[in-house]
Amino acid sequence: MKRFKVLINAGIVKGERAVDEHVRRLLRLADRVGALDAPRAWSHDVPTPTDEARREQLLRIAASGMTVLRNGDTVPLGRGIARCPMSSGGYTIRRRPLSGARARTGWSLLRTLEGQGAGRERHEDPPMTRSGAFGQGPSPRRSAGLAACVAVAALGLASVPLGAAGGAVTTLYVGGSGCSDTGSGTATVPFCTIAKAAKVAVAGQTVLVASGTYTDEVFPWHSGISGSPIVFRPATGASVTISGAKHGFTISNQSWITVSGFTIQASTSNGIYVFNATGVTLSGNTVRTSGQRVSGATAYGMYLNSMTGSVVSGNLVTDNSASGIFLTNGSTGNQVTGNESSWNAYGYVRNAVGIDLRAPGNVISGNRVHDNEDSGIQSYPGGDSNTIVGNVSYHNMGFTTAALSNCSPPPTGNTGGCITGDHGIDDFGVTGSSVVGNTVYDNVSSGINLEGVASGTSTGFTIANNVAVDNAIGCPDGVGGTVKCPRTRGNIRVDSTSQLGTNVDSDLVSLSTAGTMMVWGSTSYTSMAAFRTASGEELRGLQADPRLANPAGGDFTLRAGSPAVDSADSGAPGELTTDAGGRPRVDDPATVNTGIGPRAFDDRGAFEYQPPTPSQVTP
Incomplete structure (x- = not known):
């Protein structure tokens, strides 16, 4: 007082x-606030922040409290976004420089309103001045009103992804005659670049791209929503190549984006780069020749960083200058299925992998990985609790005369070169994963490898139902012959610190020439029987010719009479109800069922034998 x-x-x-x-x-x-002993009765049935009713409410608040200061067809006016009521003497933008935090903060907010988002901020400093009074600012009351209007609009737009409202177009077009990036993206006046369409596309819209080669990096500015993603794909029958951009697609801090059917080549960095995104679908793309095989200039085919709940399927990822598909930094809950990753190589160090897992909790299934400079599939620290099931990893093996580090020369032949390749499936220093129902053939080192777990740590690892054949027995000598392979041996190997808590069972192994069949700890075994006796593992393991159709030609399906037929453990962790080709499990009437688990007729390896007249059983 x-x-x-x-x-x-x-x-x-x-x-x-x-x-x-x-x-x-x-x-x-x-x-x-209830400070006078009369507590306010708060409602407990209000919508949650993610509820559609709350989203619609926030959008209406933003729409009714928004002033568009500048719009380059970014904020979709006419789609439910209204302007704040303004009296005469409205505000305009004057390009008079400001300095310091005030300028940066204010202009960043305006750029956010215009849909720029993270990574797109422009540090221009135009203050707001009142029209008709150049150099004079608005009155305090109008300043406060405008600030509130802008703040509410920013909050609403940040909370609710922009969407194609009723009556808005659902398709944007790119390429072809009469195109213009200042146009509206209609079929008659399409955009010229995919990048332009990516700036304006919102939830529920599909970007259709005409045939041609495009050179722009595609960087979506908005997110889709679950059930209404933003879709990028070629028009029906079109062939679309993105060539020479830094990344073909960059999906950063945006979610529910689908990219399907593109060829991405010769990018100067990673072909497709995803960061901090969920609900992404990458399907049916070809990603090749990313980066250069020179130290400091290499690039991954797909670099998936902090990506969650997403799908990577049916892509061809080949001939890149680092690993093909790379998951890292907490990327989890993803499905990596039905891809082919091959011929990836750094060119100066033996290190490129088909699928490289440095993140946990993903499903890797039905992929074909071959002829990579290092292993086919690998899980390294950070890559715990992954399910690696139904994949085919073969011939990750080669010879080069280039000077590679970490690469062993043959003992005879061209000793000036070195033998590239490594394991079919390599797990180093990781726990809790399942390696189930894969076919692993003709790799340089041990076909399925588990090593490097900290001594005394239970691995929680399961290796089961795999078919592993002819791994680490014959490698190229550079002059047309073969020599003994370098590095580790065996179709399946578990090192001395990785035995605790590891379960190995129901695998089928075979060698066409005498050699190391299995490794347990520091001891090698030439037969499954000897391995079983010494380790107590593989009580249902088989050593036999799996009768693969044509492995030298890349056909790993089973022929009639294969001991892999109807003999797997269908209850093994991660075991699928379909095979690597998407075919269902079937009961071969000519084979006695020796399998265990919910279905006694699952086959070992990546493929289910399909008898000429199958008696198909629905799981």
């Missing part, structure tokens, strides 16, 4: 009426 007395005496507060009004406001506030 002393403060009020001073203000009254100074003439700033005019008498008791003003004091009464201030006190009245304080009492009203106290009553509303």
Whole structure:
């Protein structure tokens, strides 16, 4: 009250009426927050922040409280986004420089309103001035109103992905005659670049691209929503190549984006780069020749960083200058299925992998990985609790005369070159994963390898139902012959620190020439029987010719009479109800069922034998 007395005496507060009004406001506030022993009855049935009703409410708040200061067809006016009511003398943008945090913060907010998002901020500094009064700012009341309007709009737009409202177009077109990036993206006036369409596309819209070679990096500015993604794909019958961009597609801090059917080549960095995104679908793309095989210039085919709940399927990822498909930095809950990853190589160090897992909790299934510079599939620290099931990993093996580090020369032949390749499936220093129902053939080192788990740590690892054949027995010598392979041996190997908590069973192994069949700890075994006796593992393991159709030609299906038929453990963790080709499990009437688990007729390896007249059983 002393403060009020001073203000009254100074003439700033005019008498008791003003004091009464201030006190009245304080009492009203106290009553509303329950400070006067009358707690406010709060509603408990309001929508959650992710509820569609709340999303619609926030969108309406943003629409009704928004002033568009500048719009380059980014904010979709006419799709439910309205302007704030403005009196005469509205605001315009003057390009008079400001400095310091005020300029950066204010302009960043305006750029956010225009849909720029993270990574697209422009550090221009135009202040807001009142039209007709150049150099003079707005009144305090108008400043406060405009600030509130902008803040509410920013909050609403940040909370609710922009979507194609009722009556809005659902398809944007790119390429062809009459195109213009200042146009509307219609079929008659399409955009010229995919990048332009990516700036304006919103949830529920599909970007259709005409045939041609495009050189722009595609960087979506908005997210889709579950059930209404933003889709990028070639028009029906079109062949679309993105060539020479930094990345073909960059999906950063945006979600529910689908990219399907593109050829991405010769990017200067990773062909497809995803960061901090969920609900992404990458399907049916060809990604090749990313980066250069020179130190400091290499690039992955697909670099998937902090990507969750997404699908990578049916892509060809080949001839890149680092690993083909790379999951890292907590990428989890993803399905990597039905891809082919091959011929990936750094060219100066033996290190490129078909599918490289440095992140946990993903399903890797039905992929074909071959002829990579290092292993076919690998899980390294960070890549715990992955399910690696139904894949074919073969011939990750080669010879080069280039000077590669980490690469062993043959003992005879062209000793100036070195033997590339490594394991079919390599797990190093990881726990909790399942390697189930894969076919692993003719790789340089041990076909399925588990090593490097900290001593005394239970691995929680399952290796089951795999077919592993002719691994680490014959490698190229560079002059047309073969030599003994370098590095580790065996179709299946578990090193001395990785035995605790590891379960190995129901695998089928075979060698066409004498050699190391299995490794347990530091001991090698030339037969499954000897391995079983010494380790207590593989109680249902088989050593026999699996009768693969044509492995030298890349056909790993089973022929009639294969011991792999109807003999798997269908209850093994991660075992699928379909095979690597998407075919269902079937009961071969000519084979006695020796399998166990919910179905006694699942086959070992990646493929289910399909008898000429199958008796198909629905699982």
